[in-house]
Amino acid sequence: MPSAQLVDAQAVTRALAHAITAASHAPSIHNTQPWRWRAHGDHLELFLDESRTLAVTDPDLRLAILSCGAALHHALVSLAADGRHATVTRLPDKAETTHLATVCVDARIPVEASAVRHLETIALRHTDRRPVQSAAIDAQKLGSIAAAAESQNTSLHVLRPRQLFDLVAATDHAQTIESEDEAWQAEMNHWTGDDHTLGTGIPDTVIARETSQTTPGREFGHPGRMAIADTHHRTAVFAILYGPGDDDLDWLRAGEALSAAWLKATELGLSVVPLSVTIEVTVTREAVRQLLSGPGHPYLVLRFGVPDGDGACPPRTPRLPAERTVEQP
Numbered sequence: 001m002p003s004a005q006l007v008d009a010q011a012v013t014r015a016l017a018h019a020i021t022a023a024s025h026a027p028s029i030h031n032t033q034p035w036r037w038r039a040h041g042d043h044l045e046l047f048l049d050e051s052r053t054l055a056v057t058d059p060d061l062r063l064a065i066l067s068c069g070a071a072l073h074h075a076l077v078s079l080a081a082d083g084r085h086a087t088v089t090r091l092p093d094k095a096e097t098t099h100l101a102t103v104c105v106d107a108r109i110p111v112e113a114s115a116v117r118h119l120e121t122i123a124l125r126h127t128d129r130r131p132v133q134s135a136a137i138d139a140q141k142l143g144s145i146a147a148a149a150e151s152q153n154t155s156l157h158v159l160r161p162r163q164l165f166d167l168v169a170a171t172d173h174a175q176t177i178e179s180e181d182e183a184w185q186a187e188m189n190h191w192t193g194d195d196h197t198l199g200t201g202i203p204d205t206v207i208a209r210e211t212s213q214t215t216p217g218r219e220f221g222h223p224g225r226m227a228i229a230d231t232h233h234r235t236a237v238f239a240i241l242y243g244p245g246d247d248d249l250d251w252l253r254a255g256e257a258l259s260a261a262w263l264k265a266t267e268l269g270l271s272v273v274p275l276s277v278t279i280e281v282t283v284t285r286e287a288v289r290q291l292l293s294g295p296g297h298p299y300l301v302l303r304f305g306v307p308d309g310d311g312a313c314p315p316r317t318p319r320l321p322a323e324r325t326v327e328q329p
């Protein structure tokens with residue numbers, strides 16, 4: 001009969017495998033999934049996979065590291081739902097900058113209902129780029145989403161209606177700068193469209209046929225195939241995820257906050273679209289920084305809305321097979 005110690009070691013191995021699977025559902029810039037996991041014993045190590053980063057769009061790797069932060073939070077949600085306490089060391093090795101976190105699993109903990117709910121929500125969460133319904137978002141819901149971001153040391157600034165004009169202007173400016181750059185066009189073409197069938201990238205089925213001229217959004221360089229009904233974005237709420245610093249650790253924490261806030265929004269029945277174009281261009285990132293009420297650095301713009309209940313939900317964006325994101329021992 002196997003010893004209790006061996007049985008627990010096997011349960012830990014299974015919990016780590018579940019965590020890697022949960023993390024694979026995380027959102028990432030252009031669906032690059034720039035993470036790589038190494039599991040051994042009771043440890044899970046998270047690395048930035050530089051082969052899936054965007055040299056032109058994201059030269060500082062801020063959005064890649066932010067994406068890895070979202071994957072880290074998804075993994076921690078899974079461990080909590082498996083009844084495992086986890087201790088996280090972020091950026092554990094100053095000499096190895098791609099080593100973003102080490103998660104050490106120790107004692108068993110009681111499984112909270114909220115942890116199970118968050119794990120279920122991971123399977124439901126997705127980017128819904130369709131126009132939103134003309135229903136206002138409850139301020140209390142926005143408060144709960146902001147609290148979820150705060151739980152990860154990151155804040156959410158909800159834009160006032162008048163600030164939207166500045167966001168539209170910054171978005172247009174960023175988009176013009178990017179689309180005039182041939183290297184940017186080539187990179188965008190590489191990561192979008194139906195030819196990209198390797199389990200990464202954004203397929204045309206989730207890109208709208210037409211883009212809105214009046215609300216901030218992202219140009220993907222070509223029209224997609226997602227049919228959209230009427231464009232009534234008027235009740236969408238735009239917010240800035242921001243924090244005190246502008247370095248690797250801040251971007252990792254911002255990704256964890258993005259995951260926490262997005263899971264909460266999904267549980268509250270709201271749709272979310274991250275908008276990173278203004279963050280990608282230095283001059284417009286500064287313009288977005290000016291929209292904050294106090295000091296801080298912007299990490300990502302988010303659109304919240306009440307999702308279109310009538311139209312068919314867009315298909316899910318594909319993911320890499322797990323073995324492509326796990327380092328074999």
Ligand SMILES: Cc1cc2nc3c(=O)[nH]c(=O)nc-3n(C[C@H](O)[C@H](O)[C@H](O)COP(=O)(O)O)c2cc1C
Nearest residue numbers: 027028029030031063126127218274275276277317
């Ligand atoms: C850091 C970051 C930046 C993103 N920027 C945009 C964006 O500007 N526009 C957009 O439509 N989606 C954006 N997304 C959403 C991704 O395209 C999406 O997460 C990815 O394609 C996977 O799809 P899913 O979220 O439906 O699982 C971003 C996501 C992250 C994490």
